[in-house]
Amino acid sequence: MQSFDTIILGGGPGGTTAARILARAGKSVALVEKNHLGGTCLNCGCIPTKMLLGAVAPLALLHAQQRIRVAKGEIAVDFAALQTRVSRFTKGTSQTLGKSLASLGVMLFSGRGEAIAPGTIRVHAADGHTDIKAQHVILACGSSSASFPGLTPDHDCVLDSTDLLGIASVPESLVIIGAGAIGLELGDFFSAMGSKVTIVEAAPHIAPLEDADVAAELRRALQKNGITCHEGARAKDLRTVNGQAQLTLDDGTVITAAKALVAVGRTPNTGGLQAEQLGCKLNKRGYVETDTFLEAAPNIYAVGDVNGRVLLAHAAEHQGAYVAERILGQRPEEYQSGPVPSCVYGGMEVMRVGQTADTLLREGKNVKVSQAALSLNPIAQASGGTAGFVKTVWSDGRIAGIAAVGAGVSHLVMVALLLIKEGYTEQNLHEIMFAHPTLDEIVSMSILAPRARVEQN
Template identity: 30%
Template sequence: MKRIVIIGGGPAGYEAALVAAQLRADVTVVEADGAGGACVLSDCVPSKTFIASSEVVTGYRDTEEFGIDSDGLEAVTVDAAAVHARVKRLALAQSADVHSKLVKAGVTFVAGRARLGEDTLGHTHRVLVSPDSGDAEYPIEASTVLVATGATPRQLPTAVPDGERILTWRQVYDLPALPEHLVVVGSGVTGAEFASAYLAMGVPVTLVSSRDRVMPHEDADAAMAIEQVFRARGMTILNNSRADAVSRVGDGVEVRLSDGRTVTASHALIAVGSVPNTADLGLAEYGVTVADSGHVPVDRVSRTNVPGIYAAGDCTGVLPLASVAAMQGRIAMWHALGEAVVPLRLRTVAANVFTDPELATVGVSQDEVDDGRVQARQVMLPLAGNARAKMADLRDGFVKLFCRPASGQIIGGVVVAPKASELIMPITVAVENHMTVSQLAHTITIYPSLSGSVAEAARQLMWHDEE
């Protein structure tokens, strides 16, 4: 029986463990924070639960349009303590579910930390485990090691979080009340999501963006559509503005911008990316290549440069998505245990930004098409023309499709809409299975439905003349 040690119990680690256990390996998972790792306990699950509360508030917006008098958003109050308690409760419940699933599968779960030990002769790797129980460190000789240690919010030396007024996204759930005014430093995915959620809850929000638009790495049409919604709902967005420092001033904070301006608020949320948790693992000493950024480079089957040592998830820097981390972990185990495996294909990975409205993408990007790296025809349909959208009074958003010029094969798509994370699925299926716009166009959709716009976009591309 092969012995496998997995360092980290997040999506990459626990999904890998379930695959390895299913293939009858002896599996040990070592995790410092709890089953599910930071993703379940402090990052993805908590933030999306928090956003779910903000969506409930959004449901009271403009109800008069539907003939319903709800007294509007002004009548809605948000109990921050109750919201935060629900966030923590659901995170712990999800962690317990993951732990139960691992134990049921026969996986040994160790609360603690692990690192690679000295190189050994033969075909095993020595892993040194330090349990949180206080027991002495002990070695495990493993045929395969998977490093799945995730990442931690990046801190700026001039904006050190204190957990009270200057916060990382892991600390917001400890606030006793909602901020009176929140300044969000960083307009990437995380910054945009929290800015959107707090704005929906009635908190005045100032978003500091170092680029000319929010979410600069996302589809430009989609990002601009969401930025327009943000502005229309009262968010202050400071484009082309870089924060030099954030400091406590009395009962609030002051953000100093590089051009000399200052922004004052009650709280500041620092959302400037993450750094991989790869220090103190003994990787470099063991001969595992570690990039200057701290990430562990891997190939498409999750191998590092050292045979038998694999890595998966945010510590690899491939794509900071739980879905990708989980697939990297599964692929690592399939490969290590001799199963047939399809290398990771990022072209078919769908991603979603949980703002309001949401932004979902899959496949090729607009930038690749615009600069000629990918030849494609495209169409973009505003949701405002969709019958179901009119009934729900959805005026913002669109569906965009890309296809190959000659064959009509669907190679990408973008959706901006409520629950775009669900609406992207038919496009993802089409990209994954090399479907053509003709095949998608001939699929009968529910009427009325938002998904009807996906089929309608395909129908338009069927008859789109090449320019």
């Protein structure tokens, strides 16, 4: 049986980041991945989705200039060529990642990992199985598309996000169940490509992790672009009927479309892992429970989606780096993520760092909000994308969160992150020189704007 210093289960952002750090420090590392290196993010998530949205971004820019009557014309996107480009890029990047890890001395195992004893992993491959052991094990197994009874993809007309990303042609119509980042981004793309898109969200508003005012601004933009949004609408049944997707809502409404996307969240890849053999505990949703050091059992760590803390690729990478450095004895302190950045991409984007006003109100905090309209910004005016705003959420005199909705606001995420992390307020904002003209300036305007107290509904 081969022995290593560390075995890592999962080759996504969390696992590969940890593998690189440990290997560069001279540790022997085994990395087990059953599908493709790069994980969901690279192969069937963040990266292919952004490449699709990048292809239709010129359409939104042209439409914005057409609305203000300074440009006209047409842009046609070759969907087949775009799919080929995405496939080549993701496969090539995955292969390059594998070569990079191998060059550092990481031993790559292709197969499914199963824990059979503390520190011992069985790798199930197509040609049999191999047992390996290590002093440390990092679970970085990620997550998969979730489904519910009555809302299960049949991979015919009812699809999950992986199915839809690989679809051969643009469907005439598309109904999307779930208005989180995945549903919103794919809805934006296929709408731009000509699909008649309907989005159904069970929560009171789309983008349910954001404040209602952000969601309302986003909904107005989507509807202006021809996307129908049903909020507070619970899906009851979804199936393929006569070659089309048929969705039935709780109130009896029936929506029919050429294809349907089930985007109702994620579920951890702990099935068949037998994490209990390592001493780990799973919560009722199947996520690996961890302590304040991301440790699930002695010498066993869980990072990224599989621990259920934050289901974002950059969170997995951040956690993977911390755990690797902890194994090396460099990080004795508890894990602290700091303010977590998140974005929803598309023609109308959402950006947030830190807490929402709604979350703070539910915690009983005193909350104030200051905000500035994008129409005040010259760069937004230049692009024609003036709808939307940036808002600063205050609690106890400190910035608790910064959120934005509008064209291109994802570019504000790092300035918002650094302002919050470094504790800037209106008293010391003058210490930073914001370049002019940039979209960044709207963030400082939001911070300096008058504050209004927010009450819980």
